[in-house]
Amino acid sequence: MWLPRHDPIKNVLYIDLTLKKFWVEDRSDLFEEYMGGTGVAIKLLEEEIPRNADPLGPDNVIVFAIGPFNGVYPAASKTVAMFKSPHTGNLGESHAGGRSSIAIRLAGYGAIVIKGTSSLPIWVSIRGKNVVFNDARALWGMRSSYTVGRIIRENEPNPGFRTIMRIGRAGEKLITYAGVITETYRHFGRLGLGAVFGSKKLKALVVSGRGSIPISNKREYRKIYKELYDTMVKSPVMKKYHDIGTPVNVLRLNEIGALPTKNLKATKFENADILSGENLAKGYLARRMACSHCPVACIHLAALREPYVDEPFFYKTTFVSYDYEPIFALGSMLGAKSVDGFLKLLDMIETYGLDAMSSGVVLAWITEAFERGLIGEKELLGEKPKWGDHETYMRIIDKLVEQPNDFYKAIGKGCAYASRIYGGEDFALTFGGNEMPGYHTGPAAPYSFMVGARHSHLDSAGYSLDEKTIGKELTEEEIVDKLLEEERWRQVLTSLVVCLFARGVYKPEIIVDAFKAFGLTVKVDDLYELGKKIHMEKYKFKIREGFDLDKYKFPKRIFETPTPHGYLSEEKLVKMKRIFKEKIINEIKPIS
Amino acid sequence: MLCVFACARRFGESGVAKSAIRVSSVGGVETGYRIQVCRACTDPPCASVCPTGALLRRKGGGVMLRPNLCIGCGNCVDACPIGAVQWDIELNKPIICTHCGYCVDFCPHGVLELIDLKERGEIHVAPKA
Numbered sequence: 161m162w163l164p165r166h167d168p169i170k171n172v173l174y175i176d177l178t179l180k181k182f183w184v185e186d187r188s189d190l191f192e193e194y195m196g197g198t199g200v201a202i203k204l205l206e207e208e209i210p211r212n213a214d215p216l217g218p219d220n221v222i223v224f225a226i227g228p229f230n231g232v233y234p235a236a237s238k239t240v241a242m243f244k245s246p247h248t249g250n251l252g253e254s255h256a257g258g259r260s261s262i263a264i265r266l267a268g269y270g271a272i273v274i275k276g277t278s279s280l281p282i283w284v285s286i287r288g289k290n291v292v293f294n295d296a297r298a299l300w301g302m303r304s305s306y307t308v309g310r311i312i313r314e315n316e317p318n319p320g321f322r323t324i325m326r327i328g329r330a331g332e333k334l335i336t337y338a339g340v341i342t343e344t345y346r347h348f349g350r351l352g353l354g355a356v357f358g359s360k361k362l363k364a365l366v367v368s369g370r371g372s373i374p375i376s377n378k379r380e381y382r383k384i385y386k387e388l389y390d391t392m393v394k395s396p397v398m399k400k401y402h403d404i405g406t407p408v409n410v411l412r413l414n415e416i417g418a419l420p421t422k423n424l425k426a427t428k429f430e431n432a433d434i435l436s437g438e439n440l441a442k443g444y445l446a447r448r449m450a451c452s453h454c455p456v457a458c459i460h461l462a463a464l465r466e467p468y469v470d471e472p473f474f475y476k477t478t479f480v481s482y483d484y485e486p487i488f489a490l491g492s493m494l495g496a497k498s499v500d501g502f503l504k505l506l507d508m509i510e511t512y513g514l515d516a517m518s519s520g521v522v523l524a525w526i527t528e529a530f531e532r533g534l535i536g537e538k539e540l541l542g543e544k545p546k547w548g549d550h551e552t553y554m555r556i557i558d559k560l561v562e563q564p565n566d567f568y569k570a571i572g573k574g575c576a577y578a579s580r581i582y583g584g585e586d587f588a589l590t591f592g593g594n595e596m597p598g599y600h601t602g603p604a605a606p607y608s609f610m611v612g613a614r615h616s617h618l619d620s621a622g623y624s625l626d627e628k629t630i631g632k633e634l635t636e637e638e639i640v641d642k643l644l645e646e647e648r649w650r651q652v653l654t655s656l657v658v659c660l661f662a663r664g665v666y667k668p669e670i671i672v673d674a675f676k677a678f679g680l681t682v683k684v685d686d687l688y689e690l691g692k693k694i695h696m697e698k699y700k701f702k703i704r705e706g707f708d709l710d711k712y713k714f715p716k717r718i719f720e721t722p723t724p725h726g727y728l729s730e731e732k733l734v735k736m737k738r739i740f741k742e743k744i745i746n747e748i749k750p751i752s
Numbered sequence: 753m754l755c756v757f758a759c760a761r762r763f764g765e766s767g768v769a770k771s772a773i774r775v776s777s778v779g780g781v782e783t784g785y786r787i788q789v790c791r792a793c794t795d796p797p798c799a800s801v802c803p804t805g806a807l808l809r810r811k812g813g814g815v816m817l818r819p820n821l822c823i824g825c826g827n828c829v830d831a832c833p834i835g836a837v838q839w840d841i842e843l844n845k846p847i848i849c850t851h852c853g854y855c856v857d858f859c860p861h862g863v864l865e866l867i868d869l870k871e872r873g874e875i876h877v878a879p880k881a
Binding site for chain 1: 753754757760761764765766767768769770774775776777779780781782784841842858860861
């Protein structure tokens with residue numbers, strides 16, 4: 161139903177790192193039924209991972225999947241990664257842009273499956289039909305992920321048509337919230353794909369491709385493309401992402417009292433002006449960039465100018481990519497005092513290849529646990545964290561990556577794990593084992609972090625529902641239903657795979673039209689059905705791997721700090737969780 | 753890369769295999785991007801080195817390809833110092849920009865421009881950069 165004729169997307173490339181072997185299989189069956197992206201990835205994951213596999217063992221599998229719109233329509237720029245998460249011990253799903261989806265698509269694949277474990281560090285390059293295994297021993301242990309990217313770039317062909325996904329030291333050291341960096345400024349950030357790369361001794365994955373994609377209805381194609389392009393270029397939403405970018409949220413959320421501050425002890429941040437998108441744009445913004453084939457250019461790079469310590473008039477200028485979520489996690493959440501301090505900390509996180517969001521929330525938990533005396537200088541090896549002190553935070557990150565003692569090993573597994581050992585679970589801001597995103601907007605946000613299949617604000621955008629309903633109170637059923645509908649729909653978008661920032665442009669009707677260029681007739685209802693099916697498949701996998709919603713409690717802290725909807729009611733959130741369980745989990749259990 | 757995809761769309765397909773314009777970073781994305789596209793030389797070196805006369809000088813600058821004469825030697829690619837002659841790996845022939853301006857319509861940031869030489873009285877067509 162969803163597979164365009166003669167489209168190379170049906171080819172799945174399998175790479176076995178243990179055997180240093182690769183092969184291609186025609187998986188028309190999967191792309192026909194599940195479209196691509198999230199839909200195909202979850203089926204491949206389910207096929208390839210044995211039950212209860214160790215996320216950091218050779219049985220774990222990494223799937224990268226793209227969809228029919230990648231390389232064909234604008235803002236279809238994302239790649240879906242799926243794996244078993246070492247951070248939550250369950251379904252791992254993370255998306256990134258850069259050049260990744262275009263390179264995979266034009267290399268002639270719809271998905272890449274990476275299995276096994278290499279005995280020595282390697283980087284793998286996929287050059288169209290060829291796969292090359294390169295010795296990465298000389299890169300292993302290198303301090304900066306920037307340098308690793310530079311070296312690989314100089315050693316690889318096809319500039320302009322390739323994606324270079326790599327890990328930093330954090331991934332090598334199996335920190336469970338290490339990410340994978342692509343094109344220097346984009347990330348498969350969440351849920352620990354970097355540690356999975358590290359466990360497989362896979363330093364980097366390079367994909368280059370410059371092929372073509374057949375289009376069966378050429379006239380229709382040009383027409384729909386133009387329509388999509390014009391809508392995007394003129395759309396005010398897309399302009400928002402281009403101008404100030406996602407950090408436009410800092411002031412907005414602060415104003416309504418929803419900006420998590422100092423480990424969510426507050427939702428108003430005294431330095432919001434300093435760390436606002438507006439202030440960053442004024443004093444630090446150096447350049448904006450776009451992912452391949454996207455007209456928006458939402459990537460904002462700040463210039464961080466640092467003087468040499470012992471030499472006057474010498475400066476080092478680094479470009480640091482910033483977004484709302486890192487500003488929340490490493491800024492307001494840590495009570496940051498200056499843009500420079502925030503950028504330095506973020507740059508260090510990038511150097512090591514950590515997930516900025518989890519890292520910030522973990523640092524916030526450490527600060528409060530230290531304040532309350534649950535941990536001391538003995539655990540922290542002499543560090544005394546306090547709000548706004550980025551230099552101490554940077555030294556803690558250094559030690560986190562070095563892992564010199566049991567405490568640093570524990571925080572290397574996230575604050576859910578560390579708080580089980582050291583206490584402080586009430587203020588460990590994790591949901592389903594994953595650290596919170598930057599929204600304390602009302603009841604829908606924390607509920608969506610809890611039940612969303614990847615425990616992300618992007619699963620169903622509960623924060624957005626909260627913001628739209630300030631001053632109104634929706635019933636528990638209403639919230640559950642609305643967010644379930646949204647999460648199901650988003651499975652379609654991430655199977656195409658379009659960027660969620662373009663969700664306002666890719667409406668059901670226009671997607672149906674866009675399929676006509678492939679000579680495929682589909683209906684709006686088919687899209688909704690597909691979304692529902694994929695969401696079910698994801699939850700089926702979670703349950704197969706032992707996911708139990710009852711095991712996870714809402715951290716007490718979220719009930720102690722007001723939101724724009726007032727203080728949250730624990731009773732209400734628990735009830736929402738129960739309704740969700742009745743709707744989804746009980747439906748799946750008997751069949752799995 | 754919207755321009756790269758726009759160029760391919762003229763041929764009614766997607767991808768980059770048939771595109772006459774190319775975007776790549778200048779030593780990594782940290783340092784910015786460059787666009788490689790034909791600037792329509794009035795005395796084009798690519799035409800001078802073509803052994804079969806497959807590249808014809810165009811009035812007002814640039815060249816036209818006569819594919820039936822092209823033997824795919826690749827001399828034109830080597831002769832262009834700005835790297836504006838792309839290669840069609842599927843047909844083993846050069847991809848020559850016709851200066852149709854289709855890519856310009858899909859550049860949202862005003863990097864590309866199509867200039868009418870007669871109107872402007874200029875010699876070269878160059879991207880505004």
